[in-house]
Amino acid sequence: MTVGMSLELDRVRLSYTGTPVIDGLSLTVRPGEILVLTGPSGCGKSTVLRALAGLLTPDGGRVLADNAEVTTTSGDRGMVFQDNALLPWRTVRSNIELALRLRGEPRATRRGQAEHWIDELGLAGFGNYLPKSLSGGMRQRVQLARGLAGAPRAVMMDEPFGALDTQTRGAMQRLLIDAWRTHPTTIVFVTHDVDEALALGDRIVVLGRAGQPLRAVLEVSEPRTGQPREELRAEIIAALNHTVAA
Template sequence: MTTTAPQTGMAFQLNDLVLSYGGKPVIDHLDLQVRPGEILVLTGPSGCGKSTVLRALAGLLRPDAGEVLAEGVPVHTTSRDRALVFQDNALLPWRTVQSNVELALKLAGTPREGRREEALRWIADVGLTGFESYLPKSLSGGMRQRVQLARGLAGAPRAVMMDEPFGALDAQTRSSMQKLLIDTWRAHPTTVVFVTHDVDEALLIGDRIAVLGRAGHPLRALHDVPTPRDSSADRSALRSELIAALDTPELI
């Protein structure tokens, strides 16, 4: 794994947060804390505002009311300390794998003379050595997501927001990417806020899981996940509880 400057996870506080998207209110008075260095999973039914919360954390969406605090400071704009990884292919199609990763390093202020070596280390970390000169169109979906992960983490952000990044992948590739994310997070500690519809993915990845509901019930449940992830701890009861929360009529 790469040996960039040590990261320290960023803490967030959402206080009485109200958010609209496309003129429609989707988050109504949400209170939620994100602990530094944890993986917090946001799940809930379609339209409950999971992705909207991510955009507010990233500084892409201003609250209608309430506040988003990062380390106690209101979030009003984007920052290189906060990265966002999407499900769809957000790579620049005219840039090679290496060039896409180097761009993130450039934006993070890495000196020109160190970018190539650092990019190559990140590319190796995500298992893409040999593909440095490939354009995104020449890569599989899973490989493109590996590049996105490398690019998202290369600038040593203190927080990474991930919007269903593995949702479009086949089961085998998705499992591989989940393991890669956990391994990379362990090697490069940062705060991760991860959106998914998949309860099993939430249980595998998360330290805590927040179940969001409709605007009238912005936070339906908040659960700690048994750790460590590679233990034999029984998560079946929590799985049933999460499924029940997602099936609650009040969410509809």
């Protein structure tokens, strides 16, 4: 069974295309939790994910995974993007098998494991389809399957459901929770949607601007139970409004 890893940002300073977006951010992600990052556009949410994944080197401070400094990418840390990042010339099955190959899974077992993920993520019958033949929701299912198939101990998810309609987004949220419960891992999930944050997160982090990057860290009591959370929702919105006004 996959065991989630701890992640830590220690006084991290980050720039994107030469512009400082995060300055002095310290944050710990607990093993096996779903931590949701939200905040206004341009506050550095996606930049933080890239640093955690090892795709971006900090200008200052340290990024740690299980107390070891992150200096490059690793099969233990996966990434799921909002934009369709599937290889268009590969079938659904082949896209998933690629993640298994990169993980070092023997050729003899890749097909069976890919079929397992195809079934588990509701893709049965679509294994031979190319991405262009799939709906947006189906493509996101393939991305999720590929992201989890390599058995990463942490997955960074950058607004993966942001382009989907409300009904499909809700279905994908439930599918993600089911997959996470079956294959426990640490998830850092970026979203602009407060209700999505409340539906998924153990904790919700509101990021601000570079000069004051951490606006709020909010615990969700009894997460993912579907309970009304109007008070917590109001706290998140207040933190977001304060960030925008600052």
